[in-house]
Amino acid sequence: MPSYLVSRYQGWHATSYAENRAWYRRLAEEGQRPRSMIIACCDSRVHVTSMFGADQGEFFIHRNIANLVPEFTPDGDHHGTSAAIEYAVKNLKVAHLIVLGHSSCGGVAGCHAMCAGEAPELEEKSSFVGTWLNLLRPGYERVLELPAEQQIVALEREAVKVSLENLMTFPFVREALDADRMTLHGLRHDIGEGTLEQYDSDSDQFELI
Template sequence: MTLLPEHILNGYRHFIEGRYLAETQTYRSLARDGQAPETMVIACCDSRAAPETVFGAAPGELFVVRNVANLVPPYTPDGEFHGTSAALEFAVQALRVRHVVVMGHGRCGGIKAALDPASSPLSPGDFIGKWMSLVETEARQVSANELLTTSEKQTALERISIRLSLANLRTFPCVSQLEAKGKLTLHGAWFDISTGELWAMDPTTGDFQRPLIDVEIAAIQAK
């Protein structure tokens, strides 16, 4: 019996002989001094959209919490279990991050499930269905638009859910207060797995644009 899957052990071997060896002092400093990331990323648990990979992050650079469809629930201090809210509380109150990024992605399975509420639950608990009910109203509105294709509805809800999560972030007193003081900035991002394109949300209009392409083109056109 193996303690871990072989491909996991091979990946660890590659890490310890490669990146860890090259960045040993960084890891030792992080162990000794603790973490001090400036950015929290709330991302989907989809294996194809890891924020550390997408953003080329160094050890200790990002504080990441991942859940189905990168959703943020509204502030609900009801004594129940709230994993995402707990991570947010720690990032904002203890680590004092300067930025919170909600990062969605294309072809999200959770969003697909929200658009197909008639599908059978994966288990009697229907944890996914309950979780995705956070975007139930928005999913119904998108689904009702007969002018959109199936893939267009998917992308639309993926981006709408990011805006909803940003709105829910602001229901947390610690977030809204720090944002009002200019000590915390909220961002929305959407990653296209197929093309590798990163889209960022304009905080004023809510529109998504490609920061490394659209902004540069606009700058050139303005000259």
Template sequence: MNEARPLPPTLAQRYHGWKATTFADNHTWYRRLADEGQRPRVMVISCCDSRVHVTSIFGAESGEFFIHRNIAALVPPHRPDGDLHGTSAAVEYAVTALKVTNIIVLGHSRCGGVAGCLDMCAGTAPELLEESSFVGRWMEILRPGYERIAKVQGHEARLKALELEGVLTSINNLATFPFVRERRASGDLLLHGLWTDIAEGTLMEYHGQAGIWEEV
């Protein structure tokens, strides 16, 4: 195993700074988390984008959120076909083992994955259509959303519309998992669709019964 290398010095220094300050000041709390295990009530599915800082947005502490990140915060439909499903596994663990009571799907502005999907579906990103493209195959989850925004005019408006469609697609796909349906039917699990503008700090939520997005 010759692939792993030591951390860059700047990251090692940051770690030592955290260990000497934040960790030292809260050592008892971290020890409790280690001894008692995690009991998060909320799962957050967000994008890998480094500009989306989930715990900061909600002021969450260690142990509060069970977080899964992937390209464009997408959830595939329930499809137990034997392939590897990191996102599906995270949802299953959160719902059946941790018994979370809320699942948040958090989309965001200027999403590179969604922009790639927009280009791929429009035929201007042939590299994403290649079977060898992991990103392209993953973004196929959102292709139905692209069809639904066909009448939206202007690139920026289309990008935002598809970002919002990504959140709703993931919410709808979550509802196809049997264990999610069961917990929702008993009133023990709620699904939430959110979208944040990384430049403005605004947070929008989808009201399913009214079919509208509103600022939180």
């Protein structure tokens, strides 16, 4: 292990853990009861728990490149994200399901380049990244009419919208929503500005929180 990680762990164990030992033991014994599932990007700059001031046990977090959700496909290839969603909704019975996108997303930029024919390496069948980013191709088609300088930011928002649309193809997600057992939300975080936008399905717009 890198020495700086060992040092940080030891500091955490001697302070945060020691001061909250009873809470950690309760989590271990009673299991997790997260109120929300957050589907976020793998990007190291998106610090989900810090942004919302969350404690251990509060969020069930799934991260992947560009915070994408595939369509419901029982015999498909995208089982990791779908399995996490199924577990959160059916087993953990989360009250809120949140898709969190962000600015300067490398995955979104890669999708844009691939769909524009500028990243042939991502179009190779051997590219796991390219195959995954293909999920966002419908969003790319929707931003083509915008000026070139606006397309990447628009596609970051489309990544959230495509995921929300695909979540609605999961029968157990739709059932939980229809029964008012769960709510669905789409957000985009601007890393540099520290702002957060929420998607409004009625206006089809992202609005600052």
